[in-house]
Every structure is written in C-alpha cells, then in structure tokens.
Amino acid sequence: xxxxxxxxxxxxLPVIGSDGxxxxxxxxxxxxxxxxxxxxxxxxxSVPADAIGVTT
Amino acid sequence: MTVTLRHDVGTTRRPAxxxxxxxxxxxxxDPVFTASGCAAAGQELAPFNDLxxxxxxxxKSINSIGLQGPGVDVFITRDLGWLEEHEVRAxxxxxxxxxxxxxxxxxKLRGKPLAMIEVNISCPNVDDRNQVFACDRNAAxxxxxxxxxxxxxxxxxxxxxSPDVTDxxxxxxxCVDAGATGLSLxxxxxxxxxxxxxxxxxxxxxxxxxxxxAIRPLALRCVWQVHEALPEVPLFGIGxxxxxxxxxxxxxxxxxxxxxxxxxxxxxxxxxxxxxELRDVLAARGLKSLQQAIxxxxxxxxxxxxxxxxxxxxxADVVVPDDPAGSDSPEDPASADSPSAFFTDGPAHPDEVFDxxxxxx
Numbered sequence: 001x002x003x004x005x006x007x008x009x010x011x012x013l014p015v016i017g018s019d020g021x022x023x024x025x026x027x028x029x030x031x032x033x034x035x036x037x038x039x040x041x042x043x044x045x046s047v048p049a050d051a052i053g054v055t056t
Numbered sequence: 057m058t059v060t061l062r063h064d065v066g067t068t069r070r071p072a073x074x075x076x077x078x079x080x081x082x083x084x085x086d087p088v089f090t091a092s093g094c095a096a097a098g099q100e101l102a103p104f105n106d107l108x109x110x111x112x113x114x115x116k117s118i119n120s121i122g123l124q125g126p127g128v129d130v131f132i133t134r135d136l137g138w139l140e141e142h143e144v145r146a147x148x149x150x151x152x153x154x155x156x157x158x159x160x161x162x163x164k165l166r167g168k169p170l171a172m173i174e175v176n177i178s179c180p181n182v183d184d185r186n187q188v189f190a191c192d193r194n195a196a197x198x199x200x201x202x203x204x205x206x207x208x209x210x211x212x213x214x215x216x217x218s219p220d221v222t223d224x225x226x227x228x229x230x231c232v233d234a235g236a237t238g239l240s241l242x243x244x245x246x247x248x249x250x251x252x253x254x255x256x257x258x259x260x261x262x263x264x265x266x267x268x269x270a271i272r273p274l275a276l277r278c279v280w281q282v283h284e285a286l287p288e289v290p291l292f293g294i295g296x297x298x299x300x301x302x303x304x305x306x307x308x309x310x311x312x313x314x315x316x317x318x319x320x321x322x323x324x325x326x327x328x329x330x331x332x333e334l335r336d337v338l339a340a341r342g343l344k345s346l347q348q349a350i351x352x353x354x355x356x357x358x359x360x361x362x363x364x365x366x367x368x369x370x371x372a373d374v375v376v377p378d379d380p381a382g383s384d385s386p387e388d389p390a391s392a393d394s395p396s397a398f399f400t401d402g403p404a405h406p407d408e409v410f411d412x413x414x415x416x417x
Binding site for chain 2: 002005009029
C-alpha cells in the first residue's frame with residue numbers, strides 16, 4: 001500500500017459484493033477488513049474478466 | 057498512518073502574485089494540476105486540498121478495458137459529475153490499444169463537463185506488434201489526429217509523451233502537426249526491479265513505469281528541448297515535482313503549468329502546498345506573475361534578481377553559484393563544491409521515495 005487514502009490503486013483486490021458481482025476494491029478505503037468468503041482468493045493479483053466496471 | 061491536514065496551513069502570508077496561466081484556449085487561475093494515475097478522479101484528495109483553487113485534476117486514464125477503474129460510463133456519470141458539482145476543472149486522461157479505441161472514448165466525452173483531454177499514448181498498439189504509440193511519430197500522430205477529430209472542438213487536446221524515445225522533439229512536432237493543442241511532458245519511464253530473494257522480476261508485468269524525484273532531471277530536459285523547438289506550444293511539466301521550487305524549474309524551462317503525481321502518495325495535500333510554495337518562490341525572485349517566469353531560463357534575465365534573503369529551504373535544490381567562472385569565494389559554499397552540487401538535492405524530505413508504480417494506462 002503506497003498512499004493509504006485511495007488514490008494509488010496498489011491495494012486493489014477482487015471482492016464479491018452483496019449483489020453477487022465482483023468489483024475491484026481498494027483495501028485502504030473500502031476495507032481493510034473483508035469477509036473472507038467474499039474475496040476472490042483465486043484471482044488475487046489480477047482483474048477477473050467478470051469484474052464490474054471492466055468491459056472489453 | 058498519520059495524516060496531516062494541510063489546507064489551513066500557510067494562509068498567513070500570501071504574496072500578490074498573478075498565478076494565472078493559459079493552456080491554449082483554457083485559462084486557469086493556478087498552474088498546479090494533479091497528474092494522471094495519482095489522484096484517482098479527485099474526490100479522495102478533497103479533504104487535503106481546495107481542488108477548486110488548483111489548476112485542476114487530471115483523472116486516471118480511462119480506456120475501454122477499464123483496468124482497476126470503474127469503466128467509462130460509470131466514470132462519466134459518477135466521477136465527472138462529482139468534479140463538475142464541486143467546480144473542479146477536469147482534465148480527462150484517455151488511453152487505448154488501437155486508434156479506434158481512442159476515437160470511441162473521445163466520442164463518449166462529447167458534451168461532458170471537462171476542461172481538457174489528455175491523450176495518454178504510452179500504450180501498446182495491438183494493431184502494430186504492441187509497439188507503444190508514443191515511441192513512433194506516425195502512430196502518435198494518428199492517435200492525436202483521431203482524438204482531435206472526435207473530441208468536442210472547443211476542448212483542448214494535450215498529448216502526453218514518453219521520455220523513452222531517441223528524439224522527443226520529433227514526436228512532439230508530429231503530435232502538434234496532427235492537431236495537439238499542447239503537450240504533457242513526461243509520462244513515466246520504463247524501469248524494473250528484480251527481487252533478490254525470489255531471483256525473479258518483482259513486478260507482475262516485469263517492467264513498470266518509474267516515477268518520482270529520480271526522473272525530474274530527465275523530465276526537465278524534455279521540457280527544455282521541446283520548448284526550445286516549439287516555443288509557442290503550451291506544455292505541462294511533469295516528473296518528480298515535490299516542492300514549489302521543483303515546479304519553478306519546470307516553469308523556467310518553458311512549462312505553462314505542472315502536474316504533480318508521485319508526491320501525492322506520501323503527501324496527499326501536495327498539490328495545494330506546491331501551489332503555495334511556487335507563489336512564494338516567484339515572490340522571492342521578484343516576479344509579479346507566473347507568466348513572466350515561463351521559459352525564462354532560456355533567456356538572459358532582463359531584471360535584477362533580488363538578493364536572496366535566505367535559501368529557499370527544503371525547496372532550494374539547485375545551487376547556482378554567484379560566480380560560475382569559479383573564483384574561490386569561501387563564503388559561498390556552493391562554488392567550493394564539486395560540480396555534482398548542481399544536481400544534488402538540498403535538505404531532502406526524510407521520506408523521499410523512488411517509486412516504481414504500475415504503468416499508468
């Protein structure tokens with residue numbers, strides 16, 4: 001984590017929201033605590049193709 | 057982490073300096089902008105800066121892929137909406153992997169509240185063996201021309217160039233000939249780190265964009281060269297700016313405005329602080345307006361530089377000896393130093409970092 005205020009995007013990770021959709025969220029401002037079963041552990045370090053806001 | 061709120065600091069002394077600058081058809085009251093990729097879309101920096109008072113916010117590049125961003129449509133409704141509502145000038149950075157990509161995004165920005173489009177051409181071109189647009193004058197010109205055609209005619213279009221080229225002036229000329237209003241100099245330079253524990257590249261993408269104070273002299277050289285060749289073209293100076301004196305160097309080299317990026321990661325109030333410091337530096341040099349200082353280093357001074365009552369403190373990181381010819385004056389420590397004194401920093405920020413950030417794309 002570089003900035004801690006939500007601008008550098010180095011701490012993003014794929015997390016499943018209550019609507020069932022995956023979003024890339026910043027652990028510094030959207031976390032730092034997440035429910036473990038909401039985290040896409042298999043996709044850490046990448047941007048899953050089905051993440052919301054990621055269109056091709 | 058301790059965060060110092062800076063917005064109420066330094067308001068006691070505010071010299072009357074006209075900080076207005078122009079970037080083609082755009083006139084702004086202050087020359088300091090946030091750099092793309094270092095401020096998200098601005099909201100997060102509002103607690104630390106008066107974003108209406110600085111020149112504006114350059115948003116993180118949007119493209120049709122999205123990367124960590126929310127996608128173009130969400131960006132337009134949510135982020136551009138927020139900036140408009142809070143009267144913050146928005147410079148929208150756009151990226152793409154083909155000329156067609158850039159055209160699509162520029163088309164989407166028609167009728168939207170933005171002050172400027174910055175074209176991030178440091179992206180691989182899928183139609184040409186992933187060659188970076190910014191490294192080829194024809195590819196760079198093709199993107200700029202396409203964006204200029206698609207963008208709202210009244211909105212200035214700036215091309216952000218990569219320093220990783222043999223001759224930045226030829227790329228700059230190609231972009232201007234293709235219709236760029238101005239140029240943003242520079243994007244990150246390509247770097248890498250090898251993890252000596254794993255003995256493998258430390259970054260997932262193997263290489264990444266190097267930013268921060270390490271690239272400032274490189275960026276300054278690019279601004280100097282391009283301003284010398286194209287003195288009428290408005291330039292953003294970008295690269296490792298941490299202080300008002302750093303920004304002043306870019307203005308003197310020919311930049312009409314600056315963008316600050318990496319410094320925000322450890323000082324989120326840096327944009328407003330640097331604006332205040334730049335104002336003080338101009339006042340200390342006897343200048344009445346920012347305009348007077350633009351490109352001044354290319355010319356012999358036409359006025360008497362006032363006696364420096366004291367060094368500019370942490371900001372004074374270029375030491376100019378009174379007598380460059382080198383007479384031995386013991387009262388002037390700078391001239392007694394080795395030539396490297398010209399490039400070493402003064403009292404540096406203790407938390408100075410050299411960052412390799414993810415590519416700004």
